[in-house]
Amino acid sequence: MNATELIKGPEYNFLRNNSDLKNIIYLTLSGSRGYGTNNENSDADLRGVLLEDKKYLFGLTSFEQFEDLQTDTVIYGLKKFVRLCAEANPNALELLGTEEDCFAVITEKGKILRENAELFLSARVITSFGNYATAQLRRLQNALCHDSLGEREKLKHLRNALSAQLEHFKRTYTSFDGGAIKIYTDGDVLKFDVNLKNYPINDFIGIYSELSNTVKTYNKLNHRNNKKDDARLFKHAMHLIRLLITGTDILNGKGIITKRNAERNFLMDLRGGNYRFDEIFVLANEYQEKFEKAANATKLPREPDMRRIEELLMRFYAEN
Secondary structure, three states: OOHHHHOOOHHHOHHHHOHHHOOEEEEEEOHHHHHOOOOOOOOOOEEEEEOOOHHHHHOOOOOOEEEEOOOOEEEEEHHHHHHHHHOOOHHHHHHHHOOHHHEEEEOHHHHHHHHOHHHHOOOHHHHHHHHHHHHHHHHHHHHHOOOOOOHHHHHHHHHHHHHHHHHHHHHHOOOOOOOOEEEEEEOOEEEEEEOOOOOOHHHHHHHHHHHHHHHHHHHHHOOOOHHHHHHHHHHHHHHHHHHHHHHHHHHOOOOOOOOOOOOHHHHHHHHOOOOOHHHHHHHHHHHHHHHHHHHHHOOOOOOOOHHHHHHHHHHHHHHO
16 A cells, blocks of 8 residues: 555544644655565554644744654654754655655645755764764664673673763764763762863753763663564664665765665665674674765765755745
8 A cells, every 4th residue: 555545544534634734745654664674564654744824833832743643643844844854853854855655745845845855965964864873883782792791891881882982972062171071980880070161061961961872772772681672673773774874875965865775685684683783783884984984075065054944944934
């Protein structure tokens, strides 16, 4: 069943009955079906964009997004979607690269939005695609390769993993002196010292958030049910490598290629557990190197042209 037939089912009646959803300009399959990595058990996730009703543009309330949990459908207001794309959010950008057989709804404005996808492509992709994928893969490696270690050894390894992230932080956020952030163990407790002056608070929040996520992910992985959780981890690893591939293409000027037809067999082998975790980490390093090479050579602008993006927004609203 294609996407246009899918939304005719009674479970999607909300698309027809909810007055807030009357101006959908674009609705597409996303997730595994959008990436071309779906199997017989994959759900049909829908993501889309609508023009907000005038009451949300000029009134006291705003519209950011609509969600239907039963069908896993998310529809963004145009203003929020454009903002996410300008920030190079992978989940948003990839919606602009799905293939025609994934379209459930596409209007003329939806086509114009897709045709202007290059407006949102900038060097911000280096952070949003690359750093996220790399950090997640490192967490998988640090946890999975040390399941048999004692608690103190695991703590030591987590400390090393967190300390290694500091180099990533220096590249991503406002740089800081060596030793300004120190991570160490004190008996059975992991601790850290921070000595930063005149440091941007948003950058510090980003650093704290990434460190926190690393600890949370590490702890979850070290207490996993191997057979049950490994399938989830293989799928997770597959998507992370897919992100590196997609980001590399964007940085190389190839645009947003969401459905990975050329790599489908490889990605499905990853998802199916046909690679050991140690092999996955070797592959991750290889794709990270390709990504970094593309990042160093990219001809994308440092920042998106917000003036042109705003003009596109105003054009859509003026014609509504």
